[in-house]
Amino acid sequence: MMIQPFTAIHNNQLTIAGIDAVELTKKYGTPLFVYDVEKIRQNARAFVSTFKKHGINAQVAYASKAFSSVAMVQIAKQENLSLDVVSQGELYTAIQAEFPVEKIHMHGNNKSFDEISMAVEYNIGCVVVDNFHEIELLAHILEEQQREMDVLIRVTPGIEAHTHDYILTGNEDSKFGFDLTNGQAEEALQRLRQIDRIHVKGLHCHIGSQIFETDGFTMAIERLFHTLKVWKDRHHFESEVVNLGGGFGIRYTKEDDPLPHPAYVEALITKVKEEIDQYDMAFPEIWIEPGRSIVGDAGVTLYTIGSIKEIPNVRKYVSVDGGMTDNLRPALYQAKYEAVIANKVNGTDEEEVSIAGKCCESGDMLIWDITLPKVEPNDILAVFSTGAYGYSMSNHYNRFPKPAVVFVENGEDKLVVQRESYKDMTQNDLSYE
Numbered sequence: 001m002m003i004q005p006f007t008a009i010h011n012n013q014l015t016i017a018g019i020d021a022v023e024l025t026k027k028y029g030t031p032l033f034v035y036d037v038e039k040i041r042q043n044a045r046a047f048v049s050t051f052k053k054h055g056i057n058a059q060v061a062y063a064s065k066a067f068s069s070v071a072m073v074q075i076a077k078q079e080n081l082s083l084d085v086v087s088q089g090e091l092y093t094a095i096q097a098e099f100p101v102e103k104i105h106m107h108g109n110n111k112s113f114d115e116i117s118m119a120v121e122y123n124i125g126c127v128v129v130d131n132f133h134e135i136e137l138l139a140h141i142l143e144e145q146q147r148e149m150d151v152l153i154r155v156t157p158g159i160e161a162h163t164h165d166y167i168l169t170g171n172e173d174s175k176f177g178f179d180l181t182n183g184q185a186e187e188a189l190q191r192l193r194q195i196d197r198i199h200v201k202g203l204h205c206h207i208g209s210q211i212f213e214t215d216g217f218t219m220a221i222e223r224l225f226h227t228l229k230v231w232k233d234r235h236h237f238e239s240e241v242v243n244l245g246g247g248f249g250i251r252y253t254k255e256d257d258p259l260p261h262p263a264y265v266e267a268l269i270t271k272v273k274e275e276i277d278q279y280d281m282a283f284p285e286i287w288i289e290p291g292r293s294i295v296g297d298a299g300v301t302l303y304t305i306g307s308i309k310e311i312p313n314v315r316k317y318v319s320v321d322g323g324m325t326d327n328l329r330p331a332l333y334q335a336k337y338e339a340v341i342a343n344k345v346n347g348t349d350e351e352e353v354s355i356a357g358k359c360c361e362s363g364d365m366l367i368w369d370i371t372l373p374k375v376e377p378n379d380i381l382a383v384f385s386t387g388a389y390g391y392s393m394s395n396h397y398n399r400f401p402k403p404a405v406v407f408v409e410n411g412e413d414k415l416v417v418q419r420e421s422y423k424d425m426t427q428n429d430l431s432y433e
């Protein structure tokens, strides 16, 4: 049985950062996301301190898509992280959290007029330009608002990272960014440099997500720097920043074997050093954008078990009061998770069961074939490593309200996102009578 590092077993019950998980469910209900804030801080510090140790100018931007809420953005601010936002909603959340605007970077493969206008209006740190349409939109908005903007050019370096196809982003056949090999990235550079209000600070690439090796990253660095060398010779362009994206893998199950955070950073630094030596370039700032590796293993979801259906010689389905509405990842990526029964972690009478969600969808299964102590209705199931892309991808399918989120730190629990009420959920519905 695997439990997360910050969880423990006390009197056969699960504790999360020292707080009894079952007590949390009595206080806040289920499904419930619980985060160990200290673990979030440790994850962030592991990245930041490795750059510091090597004396590298760096920005570690928390990819807020992994979990965006005012309280989470406040933690990113407390840890001196930068912030990656992908939408007006994520930017709005950052503004609500009073995150320093100069450390906000905006992404998106189809940024709207309103999104770019808001980014310009708030004078955020940089826009990561993704396509030609966006260049014209940005130029127009900057002229309209009489502002200037730093940008990075997002490129697809043609790397096939080893991960699920749906979370692969750096390959040539991708909806994101400018292709490096067919000349589009170079064309973008030239176009951007014709616009006085735009300052090109460097290149960005993100090869994918939940990646365990460093090869994909180092190969991407090779391709970026080869391009930068060509651009230096042809266009006298020197990149002040190289943003290598996020994607550092985490442990969901015991089969996963991620590197410790510093190892990814060390590999990036070593490779960048090699490249700048080879091409005799100035050392750029290195930016990264970890999302999952900051919050993923800091979160647990607690559910109440309800119906149990046994099909003799086939399978036992154990249903919980959430599912693909609070964790889309198993249905979308066949993602695997580990879990325990929080009120009898060490129970001995074990059986193999499959955990089903409560949506009207056969694919709404959270975990197939897991061994747990004999399960009964009203037991509390704790699913580990749900801190990234759980709440943030939650949805209203079957009109289930969104769960609550609780932060735990220093022996105290604090509600940071309220459970949605039915009234909240239907507040935009209008009558047609």
Ligand SMILES: Cc1ncc(COP(=O)(O)O)c(C=O)c1O
Pocket (backbone or CB within 6 Å): 063, 066, 084, 107, 169, 206, 208, 209, 210, 245, 246, 247, 248, 289, 290, 291, 292, 293, 388
């Ligand atoms: C551009 C970009 N940056 C950062 C991230 C964060 O990735 P992860 O959560 O895997 O670190 C993503 C998501 O894959 C992304 O698309």
Ligand SMILES: N[C@@H](CCCC[NH3+])C(=O)O
Pocket (backbone or CB within 6 Å): 065, 167, 169, 209, 210, 329, 388, 389
């Ligand atoms: N949401 C995805 C990753 C995509 C990240 C954004 N590019 C996941 O849960 O793994």
